[in-house]
Amino acid sequence: MTQVTMTVNGKQVSGDVEPRTSLADFVREQLRLTGTHLGCEHGVCGACTLELDGAPARSCITYAVQCDGADIRTIEGFDDDEVMEQLRQAFSAHHGLQCGYCTPGMLATCRDIVTRLPDADERRVRLELSGNLCRCTGYVGIVRAVLAVLEQRRGG
Amino acid sequence: MKPAKFDYAKAADAADAVAKLGASDDFIKPIAGGMSLGPMMNLRLAQPDALVDVGGLTDLRKIEDRGDSVFIGAAVTHAMIEDGAVPEPSNGMLRFVAGQIAYRAVRNRGTVGGSIAHADPAADWPTALRVLGAEAVVAGPGGEKSVPLADFQIGPFTVALEPDEIVAGLSIPKLSPDAKWGYYKVCRKPGEFADSLGTVVIDEALGNFRAVLGANDGAPADLDAVAEKLRGGATSVSIDEVKAVLADAGMAFDEYHEQIHAVSISRAVKEAFAR
Numbered sequence: 001m002t003q004v005t006m007t008v009n010g011k012q013v014s015g016d017v018e019p020r021t022s023l024a025d026f027v028r029e030q031l032r033l034t035g036t037h038l039g040c041e042h043g044v045c046g047a048c049t050l051e052l053d054g055a056p057a058r059s060c061i062t063y064a065v066q067c068d069g070a071d072i073r074t075i076e077g078f079d080d081d082e083v084m085e086q087l088r089q090a091f092s093a094h095h096g097l098q099c100g101y102c103t104p105g106m107l108a109t110c111r112d113i114v115t116r117l118p119d120a121d122e123r124r125v126r127l128e129l130s131g132n133l134c135r136c137t138g139y140v141g142i143v144r145a146v147l148a149v150l151e152q153r154r155g156g
Numbered sequence: 157m158k159p160a161k162f163d164y165a166k167a168a169d170a171a172d173a174v175a176k177l178g179a180s181d182d183f184i185k186p187i188a189g190g191m192s193l194g195p196m197m198n199l200r201l202a203q204p205d206a207l208v209d210v211g212g213l214t215d216l217r218k219i220e221d222r223g224d225s226v227f228i229g230a231a232v233t234h235a236m237i238e239d240g241a242v243p244e245p246s247n248g249m250l251r252f253v254a255g256q257i258a259y260r261a262v263r264n265r266g267t268v269g270g271s272i273a274h275a276d277p278a279a280d281w282p283t284a285l286r287v288l289g290a291e292a293v294v295a296g297p298g299g300e301k302s303v304p305l306a307d308f309q310i311g312p313f314t315v316a317l318e319p320d321e322i323v324a325g326l327s328i329p330k331l332s333p334d335a336k337w338g339y340y341k342v343c344r345k346p347g348e349f350a351d352s353l354g355t356v357v358i359d360e361a362l363g364n365f366r367a368v369l370g371a372n373d374g375a376p377a378d379l380d381a382v383a384e385k386l387r388g389g390a391t392s393v394s395i396d397e398v399k400a401v402l403a404d405a406g407m408a409f410d411e412y413h414e415q416i417h418a419v420s421i422s423r424a425v426k427e428a429f430a431r
Contacts, residue, residue: 002164019164019207020197041157042195049261055235056261061194065164066187066209112260130346131259 004068008033009077017064024048024059026067027074035075035104039133046132049105050074056108075104083111086152090145098136106132106142114149122147159197163206169215170295170324176208178297178320186210186322188231189265191258192274216269216324219243227293229325230269238263245330246288249337253284258347269323272305275315275375278349282309283370284339286378287355288328295324302327309375335359338428340420342371352413354420356428358386367424369402369417377407382421393425 005014008031015030022041027033027050039047041060048060051073078084087110090096097103106129113120113128120128125146126139134142167173167186177184182205187193189211196202210216216231221243228242236242237254244250257263257271257280271281272292286305293302297320308316317323331337335358342352353370367382381401385393398418402409409417 019162020159022158041198043191043258043262046259046261052264055264057264058191058194058261061190061198062265063164063190063194065166066190066211068166109259109261127346128260131261 002065004064006064006067006070006072008072009074015064019063019065021064022060023050023052023062023064023067023072026064027059027072033074033076037101037104039101044131044133045102045105046109047102047105049108049132051077051108051111056112075107078107078111081111083115083149083153086149087111087114087145090148090152091142094144094148095141096137096145097141102132102134102136106134110142110146110149113146114153118150118153120146120150125150157198160200160203162197162204164209165206166209167213169213170210170322173208173210173213173322174295174297174320177322182206184208184319186273188212188216188267188270189233189262191262191266192270192276192279210322211265211267218325222327225327225329227325227327228268230273230323231267232269234258234263234266234268234271235260237268245328247331247333247335247337249284249288249331249339250328253280253339256280256341256346262347268326272308272326273315273317273323275309275311275313276349277312277373277375278351278353278371280341280350280353280370283353283355283368283376285326285328286370286376287337287357287366287368288331289357289364289366290326290328292323293325293327294321296321300324305376306378311375312373314375331357331359331364332361334361335364336428336431338424338426338431340424340427342416342420352416352420354417354422354424356382356386356421356424358428363387367421369421372407372409372413372417377405379405379421381405382425386425391425391429393422395419395422398422 001016037047039045185204218229220227226245340354350371365383365387367379395418
């Protein structure tokens, strides 16, 4: 067992993990932050996406031991975030979720899109979302929500 | 979908990583972003006894403009390259390739050195850096050496790396300002691994003409006969011409792969001249 220390949602946390414990399993099982979901466990579905050192990352193929000293934000850590609030409202208004399983990872990616690519058009939004799979919605509502937030942030 | 048990150690720097890799006869692998090794370990296709973490090491993240080439440290991520951290040696090809690897969440962690060392036939950097004439800088117990990718890339997931050696970086010669490049990837969904990768470089000023076929199940393949057509002034290469080149080179594929490999090379040439 190895001790790891990292900042999660603004608080410093420590835990004992096996080297093979994924960051996803660490936040879910040891920190009880179950908003981060596991789907494919090999990096393609995007359900596990969270923010690691300020950028979206796959928590299913990142080991907790690699994150010693890192700054992690899970979906639970965005309650007071202005951009995420805009996205949450847009997802509600545009029907961007049904079962909600893809949603935390989807929001991590969407927040990166609207902050990093303020001029993204629909084609670019769809391209950037291709690493987050949704089995329920057909993506239409999600794309509309992202486009709405992009416009809102441009002052539209 | 959980990996088998392994031990883990964080390297202090490249020399420490080399020392740790050579410390025993156990199966010890370096890990940087883990975006290729992670899935393989979760699927238990790879079961190393131990991992040595080289991700984010300062001495593996150097980016240097060396006049007629650029040097990119092995632990530089695809996102860093996508975002323009590397002084451009390739008239835009490097950033173009970087930006279409997998997905941004993967690009934030995956590294160029990891991609070259892992040598997945369907990955982007092994083919893209080969067509650019790049060399792998390898660090081992005896120091560093520079190995042209044509010699470094042996086969699928197989490169000329001893168990106690790591890729320290990539040295990429600069294209001349008027050089053309083409990069055509066949995949059904954005971000997927390629079913075929056609790449060409046409640099008249420096006399460099290259065509490399990636995602052919083996190491990236130099198509010298296509390169010679380009050297001779061809501005297009038809699908049938490429099929003939593949057949002459003894490269046999099923009907589907023969078609898409010919298409990817043909369209890479077309794109190079259209750009």
